Amino acid sequence: MALNKLNDHWSSEAYTSAASFVPKLTATILSHLSPSPTDHILDIGCGDGLLTAQLKSLVPSGTVLGLDASASMITTAQNKYGNLAGLSFATHDCTRLSSSAEFIAKKGSWDKVFSNAALHWILRNPVTRSNVFRDVYAALRPGGSFVFEMGGSGNVAEVHTALVGALIVHGVPFKEAREASPWFFPSETWMRKALVDAGFEVETVESEYRPTKLTERKEDGTGGLEGWVKLMGAAYLDKVPAERRDSVVGWVVSVLESVVKREEDGTWWIGYVRLRAVARKN
Ligand code: BEZ
Numbered sequence: 001m002a003l004n005k006l007n008d009h010w011s012s013e014a015y016t017s018a019a020s021f022v023p024k025l026t027a028t029i030l031s032h033l034s035p036s037p038t039d040h041i042l043d044i045g046c047g048d049g050l051l052t053a054q055l056k057s058l059v060p061s062g063t064v065l066g067l068d069a070s071a072s073m074i075t076t077a078q079n080k081y082g083n084l085a086g087l088s089f090a091t092h093d094c095t096r097l098s099s100s101a102e103f104i105a106k107k108g109s110w111d112k113v114f115s116n117a118a119l120h121w122i123l124r125n126p127v128t129r130s131n132v133f134r135d136v137y138a139a140l141r142p143g144g145s146f147v148f149e150m151g152g153s154g155n156v157a158e159v160h161t162a163l164v165g166a167l168i169v170h171g172v173p174f175k176e177a178r179e180a181s182p183w184f185f186p187s188e189t190w191m192r193k194a195l196v197d198a199g200f201e202v203e204t205v206e207s208e209y210r211p212t213k214l215t216e217r218k219e220d221g222t223g224g225l226e227g228w229v230k231l232m233g234a235a236y237l238d239k240v241p242a243e244r245r246d247s248v249v250g251w252v253v254s255v256l257e258s259v260v261k262r263e264e265d266g267t268w269w270i271g272y273v274r275l276r277a278v279a280r281k282n
Contacts (some may be wrong), residue, residue, distance in 0.1 A: 008069075009234040012048040012076035017229055018231045020215055022117050026051060028151040030058075030114055032204065032278050039111040040061045042103070042139055044094045045069075045118020055114060056087040062111070066108050067092040068118075073257025074117035094118070095128040096136035110139045112147060119150035120183045128202055130182075133198035140281040146200065152207040152275030153187040157230065158253070158259050159270055163236045165208040166251040172239050182235035200279035207275045225260070225268050 010132040035041070035055075039062040046052040056064045063086045068074050081087055091099045111137045115122075123129050126173030136146050160181065167177035188195070188205045195202050217224025229249050230237070237245045261268050 005101055008072050008193045009231070010047075010070040010073050010074060013071070014227065015048060016221050017215060017218060018224075018227035021212060022047075025210070025212070026054075026206075027167045027273075029276055030260075031110065031173055032056075033058070033114065033147050033277065035059050035084065036062070036111070036144075039107065039161060040109065040111045041065075041112045041114055042106075043067070044097070044113060044115045044136075045122055046077060046089065047073050047118070047167065048102050049073075049081045049089055051116055052077065052089070053081040053084060053087060056081075056084055057085075062086065063088070063170045064104060065106075067094055067097075067102070069093045091282070094122045094130060095125060095130065099138065103135070103139060107138055108142050111141060111144050112117050113139055113144070115148040115150065117150060120150055120185055121156070123184045123186070124151075124182055130194070130198070133194055133200075136201060137198045137281055142281055142282050144204075145279070146195075146281075149274050149276045151183060151185040152273040153185050153190075153275040154209075155183070155185040155275075156270050159225075159233070162252045162255045163233050163248075164230070166248045166256065168238060168249050169251060170240050170244055176239065180236045184274065185273070188275065191275060195277065195279045199281065201282050203278040203280055205275070207273055210272045211269045212272045214270060225256060225270070228270075229253065 035058040037060050039059040039065045041055050043052045043055060043066040044069045049066055052064055052066035066077060066089045074089050077089045090102055099102050142229045164177045168174055174191055188207050192202050192205045214225055214228060215223045217226055226249055229252050239247055240248055260270055
């Protein structure tokens with residue numbers, strides 16, 4: 001989830017409306033996890049905890065800790081799953097894992113560090129990027145693995161492009177519009193090097209173009225491309241005054257309609273690219 005605690009725009013309702021498919025499309029990354037029943041797993045960027053709870057069911061005698069920068073998402077996770085034994089959640093900015101009390105207490109002893117659909121936010125800032133890999137490495141026991149899926153190079157390129165265009169049309173200077181992205185979508189080459197530089201042995205780095213059907217738009221403006229842009233593109237919308245944000249969203253949806261709406265059934269699809277990796281600490 002997004003990193004800036006001062007601007008926590010996440011709500012589990014809006015997330016479920018706009019992106020309920022995210023925790024469901026996880027069969028491939030879970031197949032890379034190879035959990036042992038006793039594993040201790042750290043889930044970074046756990047969001048509303050749905051997938052974190054699923055991880056717990058894979059390690060019946062182990063523990064799972066979910067961390068996320070959004071207090072709102074962690075509150076939802078705790079309310080929904082906080083009573084499951086061996087499963088816990090904490091609000092924490094994962095760009096600074098080494099300052100988490102839970103991280104410090106178990107440093108060097110986690111069997112797995114896992115992450116799904118969160119590292120493209122967590123790795124956004126080039127200044128803290130290498131710390132994330134270093135801290136994950138330090139978190140793991142020797143023999144432990146870092147297993148993750150995130151947006152890869154070219155991810156949601158059509159929405160990305162339309163958002164930059166919408167800002168420019170709404171008067172945001174070109175450079176500022178280009179730099180407004182809250183995401184980092186690296187290539188396989190970049191990721192392999194970052195993992196090796198942090199000390200990992202890379203087992204797998206792969207990417208997959210996976211067009212994904214959006215949820216249906218609801219009357220209240222959540223869901224659909226509109227809901228997706230409002231929630232996931234909040235950092236872009238912050239670049240214009242509040243009264244112009246609906247216009248930016250409307251522009252993006254209008255421009256993309258002819259690109260992402262399928263003629264045969266009226267469904268809307270965007271071009272997700274998944275970057276997956278498994279890296280071991282020897
Ligand atoms: C993703 O999971 O690839 C993603 C989610 C939200 C915004 C951008 C990308």
